[in-house]
Amino acid sequence: MQIVRSLAELNSFPSPSVVSIGNFDGVHCGHRMVVASVIARAREIGARAAVVTFDPHPAHILHNTSRLPLITPLAEKLELLDQTGVDLALVLPFTEELRLWTAHQFAERVLRDGLQAVEVHEGETFRFGHRAEAGIDSLSQIGRELGFLVRAYEPYILRGAAVSSSRIRTLVSTGELPQARALLGRSFSIHSTPASGRGYGTRYTVPTVNLAPYGDLLPAHGVYITTLRVGTGDQARIFRGVTNAGNRPTFGADSFAVETHLLDFEPIDLDETTPLEMTFLYRLRGEQRFPNPEALRAQIGLDVRRAQRYFALCDALHVSLS
DSSP states (O other), X not given: OEXXXXXXXXXXXXXXXXEEESOOTTOOHHHHHHHHHHXXXXXXXTOEEEEEEEESOHHHHHOTTSOOOOSSOHHHHHHHHHHHTOSEEEEEEOOHHHHHOOHHHHXXXXXXXXXXXXXXXXXXXXXXSGGGOBOHHHHHHXXXXXXXXXXXXXOOEETTEEOOHHHHHHHHHTTOHHHHHHHHTSOEEEEEOBOTTSOOOSEEOOSEEEBOOOOSOOXXXXXXXXXXXXXXXXXXXXXXXXXXXXXXXXXXXXXXXXXXXXXXXXXXXXXXXXXXXXXXXXXXXXXXXXXXXXXXXXXXXXXXXXXXXXXXXXXXXXXXXX
């Protein structure tokens, strides 16, 4: 997948395009349904399959009172879009200038002049232009003027409701991970590195790993069954674990951490730059304050045994953990 970060760069890749525009946060089942149709149609007519997305997420500019926690920060979003088979991703900087473009200006500059769009595929609830002034009907009207067709999609319904990024954020933030997995089409995960100042050396021999501070979406505070992928490529190792995401109240003052006890640990090469991917599978319990460290250790023993039973059942049923 070619990644282009400005309209000027598109001059190097001239080609008629079938296009979908969106934030694509999570690259969930609904997104992938539309992108698959974009790709199929592009192959049918000999065009390029393209997606348009934005950095930062428009909500970070338009609603700056609080930062929207992303399901997939940009790097992970682009990796997931690449896996769909789409040919090109245009990542537009969401600037003050872009925010003020009218719907017609956006369609002219991005769709007609930039991507040479012949078709645009969007969900029925799609909005664009300054103050989200235009919807799918306006896009169709503009398309007739500028020379592209518009295909609208009904919401992707799963488990009785439309699949959406906001619905997935709610499920993850309340710890309902199996439900979030159904909408994402994969288990929820985050990418990070080991926390600094924890004494990581070249050869790491302690079966507990803390993640570096993470600014996007995390599950509700509590204890989770997880897997931890250490490293990348052929050298990566995947460990099963029990993870506490929370403030560790038993030890006094709040000190938020995502801390994982690895169940099948073997010494590994690890430093503060090692890529980690934490996959959250199931919430065992909420965060608790224990009267003393001994009571906490006893509960951790129960958590570990429950996690081991979970993994044993997944193995017996050949259930994918990804």
